Amino acid sequence: MAAEKAEMDALKKECDGLRAQIEAARKAVNDGSMTAAASGVASVGRVQLKLRKTLKGHLAKIYAMHWSADSRQMVSASQDGKLLIWDCFTGNKLIRTPSGLKTPDLCLCPLPVIVSCLWDLETGKQKVIFTNHIGDCMSLALSPDMSTFISGACDSLAKLWDVREGSCKQTFSGHTSDINAISFFQSGNAIITGSDDCQCKMYDLRADQEVICYQDSSLNAGVTSLAVSSSGRLIFAGYDDFNCHIWDSLKGEKVGVLSGHDNRVSCTGVPDDGMGVCTGSWDSFLKLWN
Amino acid sequence: MTINTLAKGGCHREQMACFRKVRLLDHVLFGCIYLFLLLWCSTESLHLGNMLVKYGYIYPLKEPRCLVLRPDESPYRFQTPYFWTSTRWPASELDYAIYLAKKNIRKQGELMEYEKERYSLLHKRINHTWDFVVMQAREQLRASKQRRKADRIVLECQEQAYWLINRPPPGVNNVLDTGLERPNSFSCRVTLVSDFIIEACRKALGRNRVKSSICLEGFLKYSEQYLNHDPIMQGCLPSNPWISDDTAHWTMNAEIVPVPTRLRVERWSFSFMELLNDAMGRREFMTYLEKEFSAENLYFWQACEDVRHGESSKIVEKVEDIYKNFLAPGAARWVNIDSKTMDKTLEGIKRPHRFVMDDAQMHIYFLMKKDSYPRYLKSDLYKNMLAKAIVPQETKKSVFPFMRRQRHSSPSPAQTATQAAEEEGLAKGAGANSAAGSHF
Numbered sequence: 001m002a003a004e005k006a007e008m009d010a011l012k013k014e015c016d017g018l019r020a021q022i023e024a025a026r027k028a029v030n031d032g033s034m035t036a037a038a039s040g041v042a043s044v045g046r047v048q049l050k051l052r053k054t055l056k057g058h059l060a061k062i063y064a065m066h067w068s069a070d071s072r073q074m075v076s077a078s079q080d081g082k083l084l085i086w087d088c089f090t091g092n093k094l095i096r097t098p099s100g101l102k103t104p105d106l107c108l109c110p111l112p113v114i115v116s117c118l119w120d121l122e123t124g125k126q127k128v129i130f131t132n133h134i135g136d137c138m139s140l141a142l143s144p145d146m147s148t149f150i151s152g153a154c155d156s157l158a159k160l161w162d163v164r165e166g167s168c169k170q171t172f173s174g175h176t177s178d179i180n181a182i183s184f185f186q187s188g189n190a191i192i193t194g195s196d197d198c199q200c201k202m203y204d205l206r207a208d209q210e211v212i213c214y215q216d217s218s219l220n221a222g223v224t225s226l227a228v229s230s231s232g233r234l235i236f237a238g239y240d241d242f243n244c245h246i247w248d249s250l251k252g253e254k255v256g257v258l259s260g261h262d263n264r265v266s267c268t269g270v271p272d273d274g275m276g277v278c279t280g281s282w283d284s285f286l287k288l289w290n
Numbered sequence: 291m292t293i294n295t296l297a298k299g300g301c302h303r304e305q306m307a308c309f310r311k312v313r314l315l316d317h318v319l320f321g322c323i324y325l326f327l328l329l330w331c332s333t334e335s336l337h338l339g340n341m342l343v344k345y346g347y348i349y350p351l352k353e354p355r356c357l358v359l360r361p362d363e364s365p366y367r368f369q370t371p372y373f374w375t376s377t378r379w380p381a382s383e384l385d386y387a388i389y390l391a392k393k394n395i396r397k398q399g400e401l402m403e404y405e406k407e408r409y410s411l412l413h414k415r416i417n418h419t420w421d422f423v424v425m426q427a428r429e430q431l432r433a434s435k436q437r438r439k440a441d442r443i444v445l446e447c448q449e450q451a452y453w454l455i456n457r458p459p460p461g462v463n464n465v466l467d468t469g470l471e472r473p474n475s476f477s478c479r480v481t482l483v484s485d486f487i488i489e490a491c492r493k494a495l496g497r498n499r500v501k502s503s504i505c506l507e508g509f510l511k512y513s514e515q516y517l518n519h520d521p522i523m524q525g526c527l528p529s530n531p532w533i534s535d536d537t538a539h540w541t542m543n544a545e546i547v548p549v550p551t552r553l554r555v556e557r558w559s560f561s562f563m564e565l566l567n568d569a570m571g572r573r574e575f576m577t578y579l580e581k582e583f584s585a586e587n588l589y590f591w592q593a594c595e596d597v598r599h600g601e602s603s604k605i606v607e608k609v610e611d612i613y614k615n616f617l618a619p620g621a622a623r624w625v626n627i628d629s630k631t632m633d634k635t636l637e638g639i640k641r642p643h644r645f646v647m648d649d650a651q652m653h654i655y656f657l658m659k660k661d662s663y664p665r666y667l668k669s670d671l672y673k674n675m676l677a678k679a680i681v682p683q684e685t686k687k688s689v690f691p692f693m694r695r696q697r698h699s700s701p702s703p704a705q706t707a708t709q710a711a712e713e714e715g716l717a718k719g720a721g722a723n724s725a726a727g728s729h730f
Contacts, residue, residue, distance in 0.1 A: 008415055011484040015418075018491035025499060032503030037510055044523070052532045072540070089531060136429075145563070146599075154429075155422060164645050170494070187512040189505065204509070206500035231520035232513045250513060273543075274521050276532050290522055290532050
């Protein structure tokens with residue numbers, strides 16, 4: 001018994017030692033801050049986007065939305081059990097619940113348990129299961145080159161995975177509560193996470209650490225969803241306070257707000273061509289802004 | 291189908307007596323078990339039933355700790371597959387800790403003696419993740435409160451039955467025991483978990499980290515480079531379809547057009563991936579490579595992409611085609627890959643899968659990126675394309691979604707004409723508005 005305990009203690013010591021070394025290595029390369037780097041960049045001033053369209057059709061809370069690759073159609077999912085496909089230009093609903101959809105061969109989905117699964121859409125089988133998170137995995141995002149993906153979970157960690165190997169390559173900590181939203185920047189080198197601790201954090205994959213935190217003392221609501229403009233300059237973060245706040249990613253300042261929803265903003269998305277941003281809410285409406 | 295109907299129809303009624311009281315849950319899988327059981331003779335069925343109870347596939351409702359199949363009226367229930375003992379998902383220390391934590395909270399500390407002991411032992415051993423244990427326990431309790439009472443009770447019974455098998459009380463034989471080591475103690479499993487974590491930490495320590503100043507500079511550069519290509523920041527020409535209800539922009543930027551827009555051709559010079567991701571860019575690049583007699587590289591790359599992203603059923607035939615056209619000695623479009631990669635690829639082709647061409651594809655990709663791509667950007671072909679590219683006329687003044695003063699960035703040539711006109715407008719309205727106010 002005593003021998004076992006001694007072994008346990010030794011292992012724990014080794015773990016802690018290694019973790020401390022990793023932190024030290026990260027600190028060693030942390031030789032600049034975003035504020036310093038972006039000091040020469042002009043501010044964007046106040047960003048005021050106008051509401052262009054409101055899409056009505058769902059009967060209950062909207063939980064998720066996703067733009068199609070053509071930047072014109074999008075799909076939204078709601079608690080009423082329906083998936084609606086919209087043409088955002090005309091505002092028409094194209095399809096109700098998928099039938100005959102063209103989808104990519106493989107796609108990733110977060111399960112409300114501890115793992116993420118890769119499903120083969122053709123065969124309907126689970127191809128790879130990625131286990132590592134201790135808390136529910138709440139959000140996923142695929143990298144622009146589609147070789148890796150990131151996941152955010154209720155254990156307040158964000159992890160980077162290799163699709164092919166199925167292994168966790170990097171882990172990012174820093175949040176103090178569940179991570180609800182996660183997204184890649186188009187450059188593929190940085191990710192942004194939004195959490196119940198009311199903060200958004202940007203992590204750089206090459207520096208292997210957090211580079212900037214987007215927080216404001218006046219914001220007391222958790223972040224539910226994130227989207228990034230195509231240049232990466234603007235971050236659209238949906239909060240529990242019914243608004244979507246806009247952050248200047250370089251200056252770290254709040255530069256605007258999209259208000260108009262009557263309930264929590266549950267999902268945001270910017271299409272591939274970057275035309276604008278779509279917000280979906282528990283009030284069952286989708287709004288398009290730019 | 292229920293056991294009762296089976297019993298009515300079959301002539302094995304006597305042999306099935308011990309199962310008459312087994313209740314059915316909606317699991318289609320159990321249909322197979324019924325069929326299987328029908329084939330056993332009477333003595334074996336009782337023994338088999340006992341085994342099923344011992345290993346937790348059926349559990350008693352009345353005396354949960356007595357894991358024996360009684361040939362009387364006592365009720366039993368099939369265990370849900372989620373709680374079947376499985377080597378793929380062995381019961382971990384973490385799971386047991388969460389279960390005990392839940393029970394502790396629910397019963398307000400009234401655990402059995404041995405459970406109390408194990409709870410405090412676990413608390414010591416996996417102290418570093420104890421927050422998560424408590425958090426998980428609370429979450430699961432909260433989730434279960436939202437269920438119907440009947441469902442909640444069933445779930446509690448199932449879970450209790452699972453843990454009676456996987457962590458039997460002291461004095462009871464652990465049926466999952468294998469070998470002389472008797473892994474009834476925690477240490478074995480916890481060691482495995484720790485080893486795994488240590489290995490992951492070592493790998494993480496060894497990774498290459500780039501200085502954050504360089505990363506940030508890279509981020510800044512990207513952001514500035516793409517500023518003019520970001521419709522939310524800079525608007526887009528001729529107009530943003532969402533605002534003007536005019537689809538001209540989409541038409542002009544369709545996948546294949548007679549003449550591409552200037553912004554689009556500019557993007558091809560930002561990175562090699564930008565060029566390859568654009569169908570027209572690829573076509574132009576292909577034309578250039580044909581002139582240089584190295585077009586097979588791009589054909590090869592495209593074929594590999596097709597394997598990576600295409601249908602699973604076609605992978606084998608596609609890989610065969612690639613071998614025939616690009617890799618086989620004397621192939622029509624033989625690609626120049628280093629021998630190490632070639633050997634590895636040829637070996638992999640014997641068992642083709644989606645990612646079998648990855649190494650070779652990467653090699654050719656970097657070859658093109660370092661060699662052909664920079665030369666293409668300096669070539670007349672590209673320069674002419676850039677010169678020919680159209681700059682759409684702005685259709686409306688109110689295209690720009692919001693005002694901004696770009697003092698430091700250099701606007702793309704497309705914007706200068708409209709920029710000048712806008713600055714005039716700004717100057718006129720300067721008196722009324724503050725510096726970055728909007729006039730919408």
